[in-house]
Amino acid sequence: MDEPYESNLPTSSCATHVYDSPCFALLTPEEKGILDRQTVTITYKKGETICKQGTFASNVMFLEKGLVKIYLEGNPKNLILTITPSGQLIGVPAIYDGNNTFLYSVTTYVESVVKMIDVATFKQLMLQNASFAYRILNLMNENTAQTYGRFFCLTQKHLHGRLADILICLSGRIFKSLEFDLPLSRNDLGELTGMSTESVIR
Amino acid sequence: MDEPYESNLPTSSCATHVYDSPCFALLTPEEKGILDRQTVTITYKKGETICKQGTFASNVMFLEKGLVKIYLEGNPKNLILTITPSGQLIGVPAIYDGNNTFLYSVTTYVESVVKMIDVATFKQLMLQNASFAYRILNLMNENTAQTYGRFFCLTQKHLHGRLADILICLSGRIFKSLEFDLPLSRNDLGELTGMSTESVIR
DNA sequence: CTTTTTTCCTGACCTGTGTCATTTTCTATT
């Protein structure tokens, strides 16, 4: 594992974001009003599914509190795209004129509070506020960058590297501490790293 | 391989887009003028690198003619994210305030003509024309959907399935014909499918 | 405090796929 280090290579398979997304700060007070009127806040228990891959996407979601996994459903194994802590916008890819269904499923790891924003309203706000739209685009870009990194790691690295990546990531970005209680099972770690539950244990 | 079919699962590892992107149609004549003044058109020979992962992204690119691969550089193996035929916008993830470097490298398979658009101008147009920004966001979404599909396939399917996927994809989306001359080597197919050159041959 | 159920761990086995070495075929150059 002593390959030459190159700083331009994507090395982390990290499964979460770096920055928070104060995207709503760019809305005017009236726009915020419009948004709030088309938003409902819902609390989910641990393990509940917030949205299901393939269903029509009628809202964009903002995770107010909690921790969720965003994953692709597979037979027999799922693939976790990201793990998202509070303060993140979820379901932006649903704002897609071509195919307005959810690309992925989202399930809570712990009790979570989610703001459900009507997608038509969200869209309208983007069309009338370019700064806001630009901000959303930046969020998507960040997401893309992160997905690429993960993509690379899962297809090119071995078990140990992947697992290490994920643990470092969880430590650094989600819990922000060197020690933490893992609210995920080995099975979850398997989904995260694209390997079998048995292999995670080794 | 007789798993139950579920229509909501991402099954294709396809490496290219479905739709064309007439995104510039949403610009006003003046805006088009602004864009054109900040654009240069360059011709690349087969095998040349148009942009290099990690360098500062000073422009967004529009592929006027040709065929290119967009890939992550790896040691020792690269990973092709998509293959892009003419009519596509490349490098949109570079419009990212956080880290304005190219996330990936782009290399031509055949002689290609590329419009290099100044990124600051592009950004400015998005900020002053929300419809345009929205259109770009839609492009990114399509890209994301496609990347997820590929991600899933490369991490969960086996050799034969992946290779079949890619060939079907190339046939359907790029050459639009059942028979075609493949401008890619086995090595390229290896990069595409995330496997070794030797394995492709089997 | 028991019982039941779920999660976790372990070992044996086996298949898919990467690596390497060698030969054959194709492509380019003089």
Added chain:
DNA sequence: AATAGAAAATGACACAGGTCAGGAAAAAAG
């Protein structure tokens, strides 16, 4: 046309990691 060099094909081998079966530990339920 002859030669050199690259790309493609093939077979032998190794090993990472998936699958399966069974047991230990922990959590949930009664």
